[in-house]
Amino acid sequence: MNRRVTESVFLKGNYRVRDQISNRALILGGDEYGIQIADLLKRNGFEATIFVGFRDAHPSSPTLDVIKGKIEKITGFIGDFNVAIRTSTDLHEIRFGFIIAAQPAHRRSKTSSFGAAGLNKVYNLSEFKQFLDSSGRSLLNNDRNWRHIAFFFDLKGSSEVSQFDILLSVLDRLEMLDQVQSYIFTRNVKVASGGLEARYRYHRQHGVVFFKFDETEPRIVQDGKNLIIEFVEPLLREEMELTPDIIVIDEILSPADSLEPILNLIPSAHVSAPYLQPESTRFNGVETQKAGIYAVGPARGAFDQESLKADVEAVMISLFKAMPQLSDFTPKLVAHVDHDKCTFCLTCVRLCPHGAIGFHSRPEVDPLSCKACGVCVVECPMGAIEMRCGDVVPPTTEKPLLYGAGFKGHGRIKLFLCARSGLQAASRINSSLLSDVEICELTCAGSLSPNFLLKCFRDGVAGIIVAGCFKGNCASIYGSTLADERVAQVSRTLEQAGIDPKRLEFVYVAGNTPSLIVEAIFKVKGRVGDLNQFQFPDSHDGTT
Amino acid sequence: MKKDVLIVGGGITGLSLSWELSCLGINSILVEKAPFLGGHVSQFACKATETCQKCGACLLEDCLSKLAGAECSDILVNSTIDSFREASRKFNALILQRQSQVINEKCDDCGLCSKVCPVEGALLRPSLDSRLYISNNKCLKSLGIQCEACAQICPQGAIELAEKTKEIKIEASAVAVCTGFTPFDASRKPRLGYQRVPGVLTTLELDSLLRTGNFEPLLPADELKSVAFIQCVGSRDAKSGANYCSRICCGVSIRLARLLKNKYPQAESTIFYMDTQTFEREFDKTFGQAQNEMTFVRAMPAEIRSGEDGRPEVTYHGNDDTKQKVAFDLVILSIGIGPRDPDLPRSFPTLWNNRDGFIGSDDIDVSGGHPGIFVAGANQGPKSITDCVSQSILAASQIKKYLDRVKMGEQL
Numbered sequence: 001m002n003r004r005v006t007e008s009v010f011l012k013g014n015y016r017v018r019d020q021i022s023n024r025a026l027i028l029g030g031d032e033y034g035i036q037i038a039d040l041l042k043r044n045g046f047e048a049t050i051f052v053g054f055r056d057a058h059p060s061s062p063t064l065d066v067i068k069g070k071i072e073k074i075t076g077f078i079g080d081f082n083v084a085i086r087t088s089t090d091l092h093e094i095r096f097g098f099i100i101a102a103q104p105a106h107r108r109s110k111t112s113s114f115g116a117a118g119l120n121k122v123y124n125l126s127e128f129k130q131f132l133d134s135s136g137r138s139l140l141n142n143d144r145n146w147r148h149i150a151f152f153f154d155l156k157g158s159s160e161v162s163q164f165d166i167l168l169s170v171l172d173r174l175e176m177l178d179q180v181q182s183y184i185f186t187r188n189v190k191v192a193s194g195g196l197e198a199r200y201r202y203h204r205q206h207g208v209v210f211f212k213f214d215e216t217e218p219r220i221v222q223d224g225k226n227l228i229i230e231f232v233e234p235l236l237r238e239e240m241e242l243t244p245d246i247i248v249i250d251e252i253l254s255p256a257d258s259l260e261p262i263l264n265l266i267p268s269a270h271v272s273a274p275y276l277q278p279e280s281t282r283f284n285g286v287e288t289q290k291a292g293i294y295a296v297g298p299a300r301g302a303f304d305q306e307s308l309k310a311d312v313e314a315v316m317i318s319l320f321k322a323m324p325q326l327s328d329f330t331p332k333l334v335a336h337v338d339h340d341k342c343t344f345c346l347t348c349v350r351l352c353p354h355g356a357i358g359f360h361s362r363p364e365v366d367p368l369s370c371k372a373c374g375v376c377v378v379e380c381p382m383g384a385i386e387m388r389c390g391d392v393v394p395p396t397t398e399k400p401l402l403y404g405a406g407f408k409g410h411g412r413i414k415l416f417l418c419a420r421s422g423l424q425a426a427s428r429i430n431s432s433l434l435s436d437v438e439i440c441e442l443t444c445a446g447s448l449s450p451n452f453l454l455k456c457f458r459d460g461v462a463g464i465i466v467a468g469c470f471k472g473n474c475a476s477i478y479g480s481t482l483a484d485e486r487v488a489q490v491s492r493t494l495e496q497a498g499i500d501p502k503r504l505e506f507v508y509v510a511g512n513t514p515s516l517i518v519e520a521i522f523k524v525k526g527r528v529g530d531l532n533q534f535q536f537p538d539s540h541d542g543t544t
Numbered sequence: 545m546k547k548d549v550l551i552v553g554g555g556i557t558g559l560s561l562s563w564e565l566s567c568l569g570i571n572s573i574l575v576e577k578a579p580f581l582g583g584h585v586s587q588f589a590c591k592a593t594e595t596c597q598k599c600g601a602c603l604l605e606d607c608l609s610k611l612a613g614a615e616c617s618d619i620l621v622n623s624t625i626d627s628f629r630e631a632s633r634k635f636n637a638l639i640l641q642r643q644s645q646v647i648n649e650k651c652d653d654c655g656l657c658s659k660v661c662p663v664e665g666a667l668l669r670p671s672l673d674s675r676l677y678i679s680n681n682k683c684l685k686s687l688g689i690q691c692e693a694c695a696q697i698c699p700q701g702a703i704e705l706a707e708k709t710k711e712i713k714i715e716a717s718a719v720a721v722c723t724g725f726t727p728f729d730a731s732r733k734p735r736l737g738y739q740r741v742p743g744v745l746t747t748l749e750l751d752s753l754l755r756t757g758n759f760e761p762l763l764p765a766d767e768l769k770s771v772a773f774i775q776c777v778g779s780r781d782a783k784s785g786a787n788y789c790s791r792i793c794c795g796v797s798i799r800l801a802r803l804l805k806n807k808y809p810q811a812e813s814t815i816f817y818m819d820t821q822t823f824e825r826e827f828d829k830t831f832g833q834a835q836n837e838m839t840f841v842r843a844m845p846a847e848i849r850s851g852e853d854g855r856p857e858v859t860y861h862g863n864d865d866t867k868q869k870v871a872f873d874l875v876i877l878s879i880g881i882g883p884r885d886p887d888l889p890r891s892f893p894t895l896w897n898n899r900d901g902f903i904g905s906d907d908i909d910v911s912g913g914h915p916g917i918f919v920a921g922a923n924q925g926p927k928s929i930t931d932c933v934s935q936s937i938l939a940a941s942q943i944k945k946y947l948d949r950v951k952m953g954e955q956l
Contacts, residue, residue: 194899212842280596281930508594510590511602
C-alpha cells in the first residue's frame, strides 16, 4: 500500500518503531507435531527453537535448536517477544518473533474416579496402547493369559473422538489374540470422524461387546486379588457382574498446564482459559486474540489427529500472513495514546482484549497487534487515547471513534453498527426500510462512547440503535458486552434527564440476522413516533 | 485469463479458500453454478439465543465482506465449467456464464415477477430474507425460449434478461474442488413420514424457516409446545449407504432446540438419539446444560404417522421395554450429510473416492488424487462450517506449496 505515508508516520515517532523484527519462533512442545512445525518453519526461511519443560522428553531430532527449562515470563508483541526461560543452570532472556503453543495434551487419569487408582490390574488407555505397541509380536503368545479385557470409555466425564480412535486401534491389535474377549462399558461411542463408524461397526459385529449406559454407571469392586465390575445391564435391566483380567480406562484430555505465562500476556484470556484460543467462530485456524501467538491442537481445545495435522500448516499460513505486515508497516487504524493526558492508570493495559498495549515507562500501543476495537479509547478515564489511521487524524475531535460514517442520508434515527455483524446485516436490508435512518460503521461496538451517544441526542437525533455481535461472537471478546453496559448506563442518564430512555436501544445481532435490526428500527421508530426533535434541558448538556 | 488457482464452488469453503489465497498473494478465480454465493450456509439461521451458539453461519457474511475488498480474487456466479483440458501442468477451462440478472438496486421486492414466471424455481430466493435471483438453469430465456414475462411486468425495470452466455477461458495452475454436500433425502426413509405426515420437517428446512425469525407459515407460535428431533437420519446407517457419522447433526439439533426454546418458551424438545457426539470443547458442560433444557431419549423411532389429532406421532421402543407412542407438534429429522457429484466435465481428471464414499483423500489431507487438483470442504467428508473454514486454510497452505514447487520446476 502507500509506503510513503507509513514512513512519514514512523519519522514523526507516533509509533514505537522496532529496530529489528525477529523471525525466530519459539515452539512450546517437542513432540512429533512440535518437530514438524519446526521443520516446516525452517524450510520456509524462519528460525525455530523448541522449548520443553524439565520433565518432558528431549525431542529426538538432533538438528533442532532445543531449550529445556521453565518459562518465567513473556513480554512484548509480535516480532518482538521477550521470553525469560530458567534452565537448569541459568536464567536466559531470549527474543522471539512468534510464539507457538504446541504442547501435547495433558492426560488426566480417570482411575481415581472409579476408586481404582494404583491397582495393578487397571491401566490407562494411553499406557495400554503404548504397552501393546512396544510388545510387538510377543503379544501374540499371550503369555499374560488375558481372557477378558474390560474397557471404560466416556464414563465419568465425556471423552474425545481421538480417544475412541485409540480404543479402536487397541481393539484392532487385540483381535489378533484368539482367546481375548473385549467388553466396552460406555455412555456414548464417539464416531464423529472419518472412518470411525465403520471401524466401530466392524468390531461390534466381530465379537466385541458394547454396553451403553444412560443413568447408572458401572462400579469397580475389589475382591481379594480379583476386580469385579458391577453394573446394570442396560437392555435386560438386570444386575450383573464381570470379573475381567484387566480394566483399561480412558483419560480426560486438557491443554498443557504450562500455558500460564502466555495466558497472563493476554488480558482477555481469562475468558477462554485454560485454552489459548477463545471459543468463538471468529478465530479460525490457530489464531489467538493476540497477534504473534498461535495455539496448536490441545492449546485451542482440538485433540484429534486431523486438527493437529491441519494446525501444523495453519501456523505456517498465519506466519506468512503476518510477515508482510511486519516488514511493510501498512498504515491502518490503530489506537494512539496521548502521553500528555495519560495518568498511568493502566486501565487500557488491563482491558485491551488483544493484549496490544504494553507498559514501558508509559503505555504504548503496538500498532501491529492493535485491532482498532476502540475498547481502550472509551474506557480511558482521561480520554487520552484516540484512533488514528496512518498519519491521518480524523478531522474533528468530536467524533474520534467514528470513521467512514457510511451509507447515505441523515435521518432522525441513527444506527451504530459493528462492522463484523450489524453492518453486514444492514447491507442485506431492503434500502426502502433504511430510507430515514443514518448508518454509522464501528470497528467494534466496544468503540462507542456514552458521551458520544448523549451528544447525538443533544444534536437532535430522535432515536439511536446500537448493534453489536452476540456474546461469545465478538472478535474483541467483550467489546459488545461493554457496549451493552454503556448503553444501559446512558439510558439511565437519559431517564434522569427526563428523556424517554426507550429512544435508545441495544441489540445483539449477527451478520445473517437482518431481521433483528429491522425489528429494532420498527421498535424505536414506533416509540419515537411523531415526536418532534426535542431539546436537551440546559442543565444536562450531555457531557456528564 | 491466467490465474493461479481455479476454485470450483462458491460455498463457505470456496469463498474462504479464495480469501486465504488472496492473503498469500495468490490469484484465484471462483466459479459458482448458482446465481448467488454461499451455498447451503446462506440458508442457515443464526442460532444465537442470548449468547452465540458457535454455529458459524455468520462466517459466510464475514467471508463475503472480506472478499469484497480483496484484490486478487475474482468470482463468477451463474457459471459452469463447459470443458476442461490439462496441458503441461496447466489446466485450461472454458467457463460459460449466463447473464440474466435481477438488479438489486432497482428491485423493490413487489413480487410481481414471481407471480408471472411460468417456471417454478426460475426466480429464486436462497433464503426468505434474501434478494431475488434468476436461476439460469431454469429460466426459459436462458434455455433459448422466448419468454420475457418477468422483465415486461417489472415496474422498476430491474430484470435484465439475456439470451447469450459469456465464454471465459481460464488457464490455471491448480484447481480446488469445493462443491459441498448433498443433504440426505429423508423421503428415502418412508417410515419416518417425511413429505407424507404433516408436521415432519428436516433440520435444513427448520433452519431456513427460522432464518426469517418467524414460524407463522407453519404453525401459530403459541401452539408450538412439543418438538421431537430424530437423530442419525441418513448417518450411521449402512443400509442407506451412509456408514459414517455426519459429525454435525448432534450440534445442529441441540442448537436448534435451544433456539426454538428461546423464541417460543413453551416449546419443549425431545431428542431421540443413538450416541451424542462431542462437538464443542468442554462438551460436558454444554451437554450438561442441554440435558436440563431438553429431554434425551436413547431410542431410534420405528415410525412416524399422523395421529388421531392430526399431529405426527412417534413410535419407539421405550426404556422400560414397551412400545411407546408420543405425539408432537413438530418432528424434525436431523438429516445427515451425503456425498455430492461435483458435476465436472468428463475430461476432468478422475478424483479419488474415499472410504466413506466422498471424494478426496481419506485423511484430513486435501489432495484430490491428481497433481494440481485439490479437494476441500464438505465434499471430502461431513464437516461443520468451522471445519470447512479450517480446511480451507490447510488447502491454501498445500496449494501454495504445490505452486511453489511448480514454479521451481519451471525455473529448472
